[in-house]
Amino acid sequence: MRTMTISKAARQAGIGIESVRFYERRGLIHQPLKPAAGGFRDYPPETVSRLRFIREAQELGFSLDEIAELLSLRADPKANCAEVQRRAEIKLTEVQCKIKRLQDIGAALDRLISACPGKGALGAYSILEALESGAGS
Numbered sequence: 001m002r003t004m005t006i007s008k009a010a011r012q013a014g015i016g017i018e019s020v021r022f023y024e025r026r027g028l029i030h031q032p033l034k035p036a037a038g039g040f041r042d043y044p045p046e047t048v049s050r051l052r053f054i055r056e057a058q059e060l061g062f063s064l065d066e067i068a069e070l071l072s073l074r075a076d077p078k079a080n081c082a083e084v085q086r087r088a089e090i091k092l093t094e095v096q097c098k099i100k101r102l103q104d105i106g107a108a109l110d111r112l113i114s115a116c117p118g119k120g121a122l123g124a125y126s127i128l129e130a131l132e133s134g135a136g137s
Helices: 006-013 017-025 046-059 064-075 081-115 127-133
Strands: none
Touching (some): 006 017
């Protein structure tokens, strides 16, 4: 088993060293013991896989708490695919709600932009007035 320094593990996982340290503090990855004789901590190759898992899960919108739960399920020999699927379905529903909300925001911004003449004094119907009156929503 070839070990590596924190910088090499971080580089291979595509994240920064501070992220690795943060994940250690959060308990998402194990922090190796510091050698008694001094030097650098040695990270096993599995650390890179775990860091990649964390990074990918975050990109899919999972919070660190949710990622900790997924990692626990992954380590539990009694866990089954249905639980992971359920959590992924919940996350998908959350993402779909966010997409809908962003589409609503986009439509409201389109209305505000269309209502503003785009030139002249601010006294004309302006985006600022529309926001103040709540007409943007």
